[in-house]
Amino acid sequence: MRGGWPDKLSPVDAVLWGFRLVVLVLVVWGTIGTVLAAKYSGEVWLDFLVFGLSQGSIYALIALGYTMVYGILRMINFAHGEVFMAGAYTAYFVADALARSGHLDRYPLPSLLLVLAVSMTTSTLVGVLLERVAYRPLRHAPRLVPLIAAIGASFFLQYAFRGLYGSGFKAYPEPDILKGVWTFAGVRILKTQAVVLVAAVIMMLGLYAFVMKTKTGTAMRAVAEDLEAAALMGINVDRIIVTTFAVGAAMAGAAGLLYALVFKQVHFFMGFVPGIKAFTAAVLGGIGNIPGAMLGGLFLGLVESVGPILFLDGLGIVAPYQLKDVIAFTMLVMVLIFRPSGLLGERLAVKKA
Amino acid sequence: MLTVSDLHVYYAEIHALKGISLEVAKGEIVALLGPNGAGKTTTVKSLSGLLHPRAGVIELEGESLLGLPPHAIVTRGVAHVPEGRRIFNRLTVLENLEMGAYIRSDAGIAQDLQRVFALFPRLEERQTQVAGTLSGGEQQMLAIGRALMARPRVLLLDEPSMGLAPVLVEQIFETIVDINRQGTTILLVEQNAAMALDIAHRGYVLETGIVVLAGTAAELVANADVRRAYLGE
Numbered sequence: 001m002r003g004g005w006p007d008k009l010s011p012v013d014a015v016l017w018g019f020r021l022v023v024l025v026l027v028v029w030g031t032i033g034t035v036l037a038a039k040y041s042g043e044v045w046l047d048f049l050v051f052g053l054s055q056g057s058i059y060a061l062i063a064l065g066y067t068m069v070y071g072i073l074r075m076i077n078f079a080h081g082e083v084f085m086a087g088a089y090t091a092y093f094v095a096d097a098l099a100r101s102g103h104l105d106r107y108p109l110p111s112l113l114l115v116l117a118v119s120m121t122t123s124t125l126v127g128v129l130l131e132r133v134a135y136r137p138l139r140h141a142p143r144l145v146p147l148i149a150a151i152g153a154s155f156f157l158q159y160a161f162r163g164l165y166g167s168g169f170k171a172y173p174e175p176d177i178l179k180g181v182w183t184f185a186g187v188r189i190l191k192t193q194a195v196v197l198v199a200a201v202i203m204m205l206g207l208y209a210f211v212m213k214t215k216t217g218t219a220m221r222a223v224a225e226d227l228e229a230a231a232l233m234g235i236n237v238d239r240i241i242v243t244t245f246a247v248g249a250a251m252a253g254a255a256g257l258l259y260a261l262v263f264k265q266v267h268f269f270m271g272f273v274p275g276i277k278a279f280t281a282a283v284l285g286g287i288g289n290i291p292g293a294m295l296g297g298l299f300l301g302l303v304e305s306v307g308p309i310l311f312l313d314g315l316g317i318v319a320p321y322q323l324k325d326v327i328a329f330t331m332l333v334m335v336l337i338f339r340p341s342g343l344l345g346e347r348l349a350v351k352k353a
Numbered sequence: 354m355l356t357v358s359d360l361h362v363y364y365a366e367i368h369a370l371k372g373i374s375l376e377v378a379k380g381e382i383v384a385l386l387g388p389n390g391a392g393k394t395t396t397v398k399s400l401s402g403l404l405h406p407r408a409g410v411i412e413l414e415g416e417s418l419l420g421l422p423p424h425a426i427v428t429r430g431v432a433h434v435p436e437g438r439r440i441f442n443r444l445t446v447l448e449n450l451e452m453g454a455y456i457r458s459d460a461g462i463a464q465d466l467q468r469v470f471a472l473f474p475r476l477e478e479r480q481t482q483v484a485g486t487l488s489g490g491e492q493q494m495l496a497i498g499r500a501l502m503a504r505p506r507v508l509l510l511d512e513p514s515m516g517l518a519p520v521l522v523e524q525i526f527e528t529i530v531d532i533n534r535q536g537t538t539i540l541l542v543e544q545n546a547a548m549a550l551d552i553a554h555r556g557y558v559l560e561t562g563i564v565v566l567a568g569t570a571a572e573l574v575a576n577a578d579v580r581r582a583y584l585g586e
Contacts, residue, residue, distance in 0.1 A: 215451070222441045222452050229439035232401060234427035234456035234503060 016337060023334065026315065033314020040309060046187060048305045054193040054262065056301015057200030061255035062278030063285070063293035064207060065127070065248025071224040071288040072244050075143065078150040079130055081275015082157035083249045085268065087123030088256030089161055092170055092266045094118045099173030108177045112257075120253035126157070127249025131242055162268040169267045172260040196258045203254050204294050207247065211290060220244055224288070273325075277304075280332040286342025295343060304328050354379040354538055355400070355431075355507050360409030362395050369395045370406070371562040377507065382529070382539045384549040384570070386583060387559035393542040394436055396559070397509045400540070401433035402426040413507065428456050432505035436512045436542075438496040442485030446476055449484050449495055453502030461504070468535075469498040472528055490521035497525070501532065508532065511542045526552055546583035550574050558583075 009017075034040075062084055069077045077083075095115045098104040104111045134153045138146045178195060181188040211217035223230040223240045231237050259274060260266055277300065285296025307327040312320035335342060355377040362370040370392045377383045385393050398404040400411060402423035411418045418426050423433075432453075441449050450469060454462045470477035473494040479487065484495060493513055500508060510529065514522040522545065530552050533539050543549035550556055550570045558566035558579065566576065573579050 215455070218444065218448050218452060219455060221444060221448075225441050225443055226439055228403060228423075229435060229441065230452070231403070231423035232427065232433050232435060232439075233452045233499070234424045235452070236422075236424045 020334075020338065023330065027311050030311040030314040033316070034310055035314070037314060039313065043188075044309075045306070048309065049302070050189050050193050050197075052302040052305025053298060054196040054200075054301070055305060056281075056298040057197050057204075058255045058258050058262070058297075059274065059278045059281045059301050060294045060297025061200050061203060061251045061258070062274060063282040063297045064204070064251045064290065065245075066279050066282040067285070067287055067290060067293040068220070068244050068248045070282070071290075072220070072227075072241055073135070073139075073146075075135070075146050076150065076279065077130070077135075077245075077248075078147065078275070078279075079134075079153040079157060080127075080248070080252060081271035081273075081278070082154050083123050083127045083130070083271070084252040084256045084259070084274060084278075085161065085266075085271030086126045086157060086256075087119035087121075087249075087253030088260045088270065089165065089170075089266045089268070090122040091115045091119035091253075091257055092172055092260065095173050095260075096170075099175075104173055105176045108175045112175065116254060116257050119257040120250045123249040123253025123256060124246045125249075127245045127252070128242055131245040136238070136241075158268050158271070165268065167268060169265045172264045172266060174261070174264055178261065192261050196262055199258060200255070203251060207251060208290065208294075210247070216240070216243060277328055280328055283332060284335050284342055286344040289342065289344050292342055292344035299343070300328060300331065303331065354381075354414055355540065356410065356412045357396070357400070358410045360396070360399060360406050360411065362392075362399055362404055362406045369562055370399070372409070373559070373562070373564055375557050375564065375567070377538055377540050379538055380533070380536070381555060382533050382541060382553045384546075384553035384556035385540060385542045385559060386544075386546045386549060386556055386573075386579075388582075389544075390561070391559040392562045393559055394511055395562075397433060397511050397540065397542055400426075400509055401431060403433075424456070427503055427505075430504075430506035431509065432500035432503045432507070433509040434496045434500045434511060434513065436515065438492045440484045440487075440492050440495050440499065442483070444484055445481055446484055446487070446495060447480040449499050450476075450480075450502050453499035454504075456503060462502070465502055465504055469501055472501075472531060473498055490517055490525070493517060493521075493525055494528075497528070497532075501537075505537060507538045507540065509540050509542075512544060513541070514543060514545045514548060522548060546579070547585075 062080065065080045065083065066077060069075060095104065098111045098115070130153055134149045135146050138149055178192045181190055182194060211220060219230065219235045219240050220243065222233065223235060223237055227237055278297065281296040281300040282293045284300055285292025285294070304324045304327055308320035308324050311327070312323055317323065358374040360370050360373040361368070373392065373396055385396060387393055395404060399406050400418070402418070402421055402425070406419065413429055413431060416429065418429065418431070441452065444452065450466060454465065475491050476494055476498055479491065484492065487495060497513065513525050513529070517525065526548055529539060529541065541549055541553060550573055553570045555569050556573045557564050558573070566573065566579065
């Protein structure tokens, strides 16, 4: 952002400042209204908080794929939501078979791990294929071209799954051990949400360790910073790019299973909204920045969950929860306008080719 | 050791190198001189595989490097320190050096790390620091050290003196001589002809994509054209 005040306020600036002010006033007013009305108990707030965090951790897992690919190729892989869907959808068949045979309840942990493995493997395959078929041939094309290819690939995957498995919802089986609640120190938490949150956090820490501590992870960061210089180190850049797609897709596949555990259904179009939300989360955290994607995801989930009743209920809006997407996308627009580098931004000024 | 003959490189339709031939013998320092836009950087980029010549020969001890991707050329023993250093700003000094040794998994890496630290003690002091916070001179040391970590047989140096204070340039050039004495063959691209010819055994002068002069360093220093155009007389 430019330092100091502009000499003259242009009409665009005035509108933007007005927009900022309106949002701020609405948020403050709504929050005060909600707090004063004291309609919700502490337990309700806690429920929304935990739901927001578990939802946000799923966004964060998906957001990692957007941010890692962007970091290396400066390209938004808009088919990433479908990579997520492909994993969850394919794993559904395994989960369903395991539920029918009774294995899911008799051996819940191995069964869930198997379903997770199938989901991650499928997503990884789809992600790698996507890179090979749709993006690599366009590596040196103008930036708009791979973006269009991504949107095309996204439709292709959606309608391929629709063609193969129909357009209906399929109910994901719920293992018995994940039904019900746990109580910690008088606080009750839905088992599914706790498991989702813990699993997602473990996965994110694992990814972070991989990127920061291993040779391949360091090479990824090197390629992200300067592709040509990385090639001069003897790094096979193509292989690192495929690895990045694979790792990002595996995270999306894991997120797919967690999402299916929370919402208990799959559908050919299920990748679209979480995909866009995760993209929002990645932008929110500062696209290209891995901790940023994690933080952005958790933050978005939280605001989306707590925001409607905190900001909107106090304004007298009926059924504010219907407007959670409005909150998410208003945040996206605000970040793009006022702080395009995101929450964490770029840590160093870097020359971009 | 390194043989280039009749090399033609195009940028789209612009004929940047019009049949360059040069030779770097084992153990030599060879300087590549010439004004801006003569094709010096284009030449080294072709050698390291960043550019793809349309015609010509590039051979390392008889093996053709033409058409190989950059990572395959590093594996064959040619390391390139690019113009403008191009270190990884967001990686630490140590991570930068580890990336230099990316192609290797032998036990000699730790030993080479000590060798680089011996050449550039500043890097050892700053090994945990993020490379973007180094000074210009330290960044150039890191760029050279990083290339040495691949244990190259031939080192391509593109404008190592660029943007550095004279005192640092002198230091860097002394180190280049040390590296050469330790057995690495060097092709040195420089605008600073006086410094380059001071340490080089032989040199080539490029102008608009062709070699206009070649000879030993002493011959070039004595040449009236070189003195007028590059040594400021």
